[in-house]
Amino acid sequence: MTTTPVPRHTVPVDVHLVLRRDGALGPEVLLSRRAGPVYATGLWHLPSGHLDPGEDMVEGVIREAREETGVLIVAADVSAAVTVHHRPPGAGILGSASSSRCDGGRAGPG
Numbered sequence: 001m002t003t004t005p006v007p008r009h010t011v012p013v014d015v016h017l018v019l020r021r022d023g024a025l026g027p028e029v030l031l032s033r034r035a036g037p038v039y040a041t042g043l044w045h046l047p048s049g050h051l052d053p054g055e056d057m058v059e060g061v062i063r064e065a066r067e068e069t070g071v072l073i074v075a076a077d078v079s080a081a082v083t084v085h086h087r088p089p090g091a092g093i094l095g096s097a098s099s100s101r102c103d104g105g106r107a108g109p110g
Helices: 057-069
Strands: 013-023 026-029 048-050 079-086 093-101
Touching: 013 057, 048 057
Parallel strands: 013 093
Antiparallel strands: 013 026, 013 048, 079 093
């Protein structure tokens, strides 16, 4: 008996970084403004982007933080925060938010 393989479910994976620090007036979170011909141009957002082929989520969030903000973080400072599977009509995306603190002396400008 021959069976037809069922296509695997695939969706793009977005990684987001919640970069926190203790500021003079209390807790602060890093946001940036989206620029260029991208989704939600001009809006404030967490540093984020799609995974590159072969990357895991931690590698992706570290790369996106460096590319989008110039902030360097290390894998040991990254922890999972939340994962969301969003399925708008005709599409789908898996979003993963990771958290890191920048008061330990290891996160800083690149």
